[in-house]
């Protein structure tokens with residue numbers, strides 16, 4: 604085991620106004636829903652997306668649940684979801700009693716493939732739930748065309764893609780409703796939390812109502828006009844969120860710098876057997892969680908051995924998510940094969956991507972990735988011989 608400090612996968616960086624804002628919550632005793640930070644966090648979040656309003660929630664999962672409710676999705680409806688994502692994309696479809704239908708992914712961007720989405724449409728389909736997986740935007744031009752042709756709602760699971768853009772427009776503003784997450788390892792964190800966006804003001808009002816116990820405003824009486832939820836974000840969480848959001852651009856720029864160096868140092872996949880995650884225009888990625896696909900034939904190790912090798916060097920890494928149709932509670936919704944999702948799961952390794960990972964730390968990650976490679980003992984060890992990556996694989 605390495606005696607050097609452990610390098611985490613995606614650790615929060617909390618060195619801005621977080622402590623000062625939290626202290627203000629304590630000093631003023633505004634710790635729960637009331638207080639200035641919830642309002643200010645929502646306002647800054649909305650304005651960053653060119654919108655007037657945003658609705659905070661206590662998790663991304665809650666945000667997705669409310670998004671589906673506000674879209675009017677319920678029993679008998681089908682929602683097309685990616686075959687590979689974090690499980691919290693799909694569980695809310697079950698919360699509202701609808702049926703998830705899995706579509707396979709694009710092998711380069713890991714986004715839901717528009718052709719696979721169209722093939723999954725039936726007369727029961729109500730919505731397409733896209734996930735901008737690991738931060739890279741889905742091809743929203745083609746998804747939007749499919750949605751228009753079939754009269755479907757588009758809901759964005761933008762929990763991993765805050766700050767990413769498609770044709771210059773931020774993810775979360777490209778469909779009808781969007782959900783974000785501020786869990787501990789996301790691009791910004793509130794410890795736990797989420798946000799909802801929608802273009803239609805009535806939808807926004809409906810979502811806010813549902814997150815606040817559906818309590819009728821404007822009266823002291825406890826009047827509730829629907830099944831509501833306690834999904835509100837606290838002032839403590841929003842205080843951290845506001846401080847995080849103030850520095851989002853700098854954190855994304857740091858990650859993009861890491862991506863450029865990874866792409867360069869990891870070299871040619873035909874030689875190393877490691878394919879670094881892509882950025883395909885007109886997408887611009889926040890590079891929330893960077894990754895490599897391991898081709899064991901060329902690399903000489905499979906992804907299990909790569910993960911073990913990184914752990915040995917004190918570097919945290921993770922396999923890709925398990926394909927949804929393989930999870931026990933979702934198996935009954937599986938229809939046919941999802942070869943791209945299966946291959947990504949077999950080969951994918953998420954690698955350290957924190958906004959404070961420094962160059963020395965990144966060199967350790969790269970050395971551990973390339974060091975165990977077949978023929979790595981030769982003089983061409985790529986951690987020393989930097990190769991220039993093809994522009995299509997790294998950020999501009």
Ligand SMILES: *Cc1c(COP(=O)(O)O)cnc(C)c1O
Nearest residue numbers: 662663664689691692762784786
């Ligand atoms: C993190 C995440 C969620 C859920 O967000 P939480 O805030 O953890 O509830 C949903 N979908 C995806 C793709 C995620 O990565």
